[in-house]
Amino acid sequence: MIPEDQARFLTGPVIAFVGTRNGQLRPSMAWAAAPRANAAEETITFILPDLESARVKEDLADNGLIALTALDPLSHETYQYKGKYLGSRAPDQNDKALHDIHKAKINTRLREGCYRADLFDRFVFWPGTAVTFRVADIFIQTPGPQAGKRLPFVPSVK
Amino acid sequence: MTNSGTIAVSLPDEIKPCMEGTVPSTIVTCSLDGVPNVTEISQVYYVDRNHVALSHQFFSKTHQNVHENPFAMAVLRDPSTYAEWILELQYDHSEESGPVFDEMDAKIESIASMTGMSGIFKLRAADIYRVLSIRKSHSQG
Numbered sequence: 199m200i201p202e203d204q205a206r207f208l209t210g211p212v213i214a215f216v217g218t219r220n221g222q223l224r225p226s227m228a229w230a231a232a233p234r235a236n237a238a239e240e241t242i243t244f245i246l247p248d249l250e251s252a253r254v255k256e257d258l259a260d261n262g263l264i265a266l267t268a269l270d271p272l273s274h275e276t277y278q279y280k281g282k283y284l285g286s287r288a289p290d291q292n293d294k295a296l297h298d299i300h301k302a303k304i305n306t307r308l309r310e311g312c313y314r315a316d317l318f319d320r321f322v323f324w325p326g327t328a329v330t331f332r333v334a335d336i337f338i339q340t341p342g343p344q345a346g347k348r349l350p351f352v353p354s355v356k
Numbered sequence: 357m358t359n360s361g362t363i364a365v366s367l368p369d370e371i372k373p374c375m376e377g378t379v380p381s382t383i384v385t386c387s388l389d390g391v392p393n394v395t396e397i398s399q400v401y402y403v404d405r406n407h408v409a410l411s412h413q414f415f416s417k418t419h420q421n422v423h424e425n426p427f428a429m430a431v432l433r434d435p436s437t438y439a440e441w442i443l444e445l446q447y448d449h450s451e452e453s454g455p456v457f458d459e460m461d462a463k464i465e466s467i468a469s470m471t472g473m474s475g476i477f478k479l480r481a482a483d484i485y486r487v488l489s490i491r492k493s494h495s496q497g
Contacts, residue, residue, distance in 0.1 A: 215382050215384075215394050215431075216394065217384035217385075217386075217392035217393060217394035218384075218392055219386040219390060219392045223386045223388070223390060223425050223427065224386075224427050224429075224444075225384040225385055225386045225392050225427060225428060225429050226384065226429055227382060227384040227394055227429055227431065229495060247495070249494050249495055249497065250442075250493050250494055250495050261390065263390055263391055263392060264392065265384075265391070265392045265393055265394050266394070267382075267394040267395065267396065269396055276396065278393070278394060278395075280391060280392075280393075317438065320437075320438050320496050321438075321495050321496060322495065322496060322497040339395065339396075341413075341477065346416055346417055
């Protein structure tokens with residue numbers, strides 16, 4: 199099981215990015231919108247924006263190794279989820295709703311920090327592709343001495 | 357700039373505001389066994405037209421990865437427009453003293469104090485990277 203607090207964290211006002219790599223071990227990254235965990239299935243699904251994600255899509259098809267980092271922009275609480283790509287699908291209306299809610303949450307959160315109210319609207323995350331991967335490891339990345347520490351998460355499928 | 361949007365490796369002046377540490381940057385690296393690692397980093401430093409420096413603080417996985425596999429990608433953000441630049445980098449060497457290190461150390465503490473994290477950030481080394489490619493991102497459409 200993905201810990202409940204982790205699943206909750208991901209659906210909060212988090213800014214998220216995914217990292218991948220190609221067959222020559224050259225890394226790439228893209229934004230990840232509307233991340234959410236299926237705790238029981240130990241998976242995370244997110245919207246990979248069509249813009250600026252071509253290399254990430256190629257990498258996922260090539261080897262499937264993926265890392266998603268999610269952070270609260272004000273508290274700096276940060277976690278990284280590493281795992282293996284399971285599949286992609288065209289997004290549905292539920293994904294669009296989650297995308298809109300995610301953006302609204304981030305804009306609200308950023309306003310609390312006196313940032314521009316529409317700051318996050320500048321980034322275009324839609325249309326995109328719904329991507330799912332199975333989580334193998336979770337790491338703390340909140341700045342500080344605990345950064346890099348692996349959370350006590352034991353996946354049921356290796 | 358070429359038709360593909362790629363600029364030769366020389367860093368343009370318009371990217372310098374992205375290196376003031378106002379908006380965090382993001383870097384992705386990859387271990388030798390092929391596992392990617394994504395990290396937010398407080399600042400990418402301008403060294404010269406062909407090199408940037410990244411701070412090696414507590415995110416030792418980035419530092420470890422580039423010692424195994426020198427290739428990295430960084431996304432820098434303009435503090436006024438939030439326009440993004442995508443840089444492909446190759447790790448060159450680390451400096452644990454000297455003018456680049458001293459400048460980074462002072463700046464890191466300044467950023468930390470602005471974000472209420474004074475004393476948490478500790479610079480271990482200035483990791484120097486060669487810029488392999490640079491282009492503007494289309495993430496804002």
